Amino acid sequence: MTSSGEVMVRAEGLRKSYGTVEAVRGVSLEVDRGQVVVVIGPSGCGKSTFLRCINLLEEPSAGTLQVGDRRIDFSARNSMPHGRDLARFRARIGMVFQQFDLFPHMTALQNVMCGPVIVKKMPKPEAETVARDLLAKVGLAAFTDRFPRNLSGGQQQRVAIARAMAMAPEIMLFDEVTSALDPELVGEVLDVMKQLATDGTTMIVVTHEMAFARDVADHVLVMDAGQVVEQGRAEEVLLRPKNPRTASFLSRFHSTIGERQA
Numbered sequence: 525m526t527s528s529g530e531v532m533v534r535a536e537g538l539r540k541s542y543g544t545v546e547a548v549r550g551v552s553l554e555v556d557r558g559q560v561v562v563v564i565g566p567s568g569c570g571k572s573t574f575l576r577c578i579n580l581l582e583e584p585s586a587g588t589l590q591v592g593d594r595r596i597d598f599s600a601r602n603s604m605p606h607g608r609d610l611a612r613f614r615a616r617i618g619m620v621f622q623q624f625d626l627f628p629h630m631t632a633l634q635n636v637m638c639g640p641v642i643v644k645k646m647p648k649p650e651a652e653t654v655a656r657d658l659l660a661k662v663g664l665a666a667f668t669d670r671f672p673r674n675l676s677g678g679q680q681q682r683v684a685i686a687r688a689m690a691m692a693p694e695i696m697l698f699d700e701v702t703s704a705l706d707p708e709l710v711g712e713v714l715d716v717m718k719q720l721a722t723d724g725t726t727m728i729v730v731t732h733e734m735a736f737a738r739d740v741a742d743h744v745l746v747m748d749a750g751q752v753v754e755q756g757r758a759e760e761v762l763l764r765p766k767n768p769r770t771a772s773f774l775s776r777f778h779s780t781i782g783e784r785q786a
C-alpha cells in the first residue's frame with residue numbers, strides 16, 4: 525500500500541471502440557510500484573474494457589500505454605505487439621476475472637505450476653515449490669491436490685489468484701473477482717487481496733466492494749460512460765466526492781463506506 529514513486533503503468537488518453545460503441549474514451553491513469561488503484565463506476569462504463577486494454581487482451585484504438593519500461597503509442601501504425609513481444613508484455617501483468625477460469629482437468633497445484641513450467645520453462649521441482657508457497661499464502665496448503673470441481677467458488681478464486689501470482693507479474697489486475705461468489709465466500713478472497721496489497725503488490729482492482737476500496741486503495745478512479753469523471757486519493761474520492769456523478773454512484777453504497785471494518 526506504499527508507493528515508491530516508480531511508475532509501473534501509465535495510460536494516457538487510452539481509447540477503445542467496438543464498431544460505433546466507444547467503450548473507453550480517453551482514460552489516463554498512473555500507477556506507482558506498490559500502489560493499489562480501485563476502479564469504480566456504473567455497469568457498462570468501460571471498467572473491464574480499460575483493464576483488458578492494459579494487458580492488451582483488447583487492442584486500444586488510440587492513446588499510449590506504458591507498462592514497466594515498455595511504452596506503446598497506439599496512434600502509430602502497427603504499434604500493437606505480436607508474437608513473443610506480446611507474450612513478453614503480457615507476462616508482466618497478472619489478471620484475475622470474475623469467472624475463475626481454472627483448468628478443470630488439473631489439480632490446484634498443477635493449475636498454479638503450469639504457467640511457470642510452460643511459459644517460463646521453469647524446472648518442475650522449482651515451479652512446484654513456488655506453487656506450494658503461493659497456495660499456502662492464499663490459505664490452500666491442504667487443498668493442493670483437489671480438482672477445481674471439488675473446491676468452493678472462493679477456493680477456486682484463490683487458486684486463480686495464486687496462478688496469476690506464480691508468473692511473478694509486476695502488476696495484478698482484478699476484474700470483479702468476488703462478484704460471482706456466494707456472499708459468505710467474498711471475505712476470504714478479499715482477505716487474500718488485502719494481504720497482497722500489504723505485501724506491496726501493485727494492483728488495479730475493479731470492484732463494487734466499497735469497504736475494501738476504503739480500507740485498501742491508495743487511489744480511486746471513477747468512470748462513467750467511458751471517461752474518468754474523478755480520480756484521487758481513496759478517502760477523498762470515497763468520502764468527499766467532488767463530482768455529482770461520483771456522489772450519485774456512491775450513494776448506493778453509503779452504509780458500506782461509512783462503517784469501519786473491525
Ligand SMILES: Nc1ncnc2c1ncn2[C@@H]1O[C@H](COP(=O)(O)OP(=O)(O)OP(=O)(O)O)[C@@H](O)[C@H]1O
Pocket residue numbers: 542545546547565566567568569570571572573574
Ligand atoms: N466485445 C464487445 N463488443 C462490443 N461492445 C462491447 C464489447 N465489450 C464491451 N462492449 C461495450 O462496451 C461498453 C463498456 O463495457 P465494459 O464491459 O467495459 O463495462 P464495465 O464497466 O466493465 O461494466 P460491468 O460493470 O457491467 O462489468 C458497454 O457499452 C459494452 O456493451
Ligand SMILES: [Mg+2]
Pocket residue numbers: 571572573699700
Ligand atoms: Mg466489467
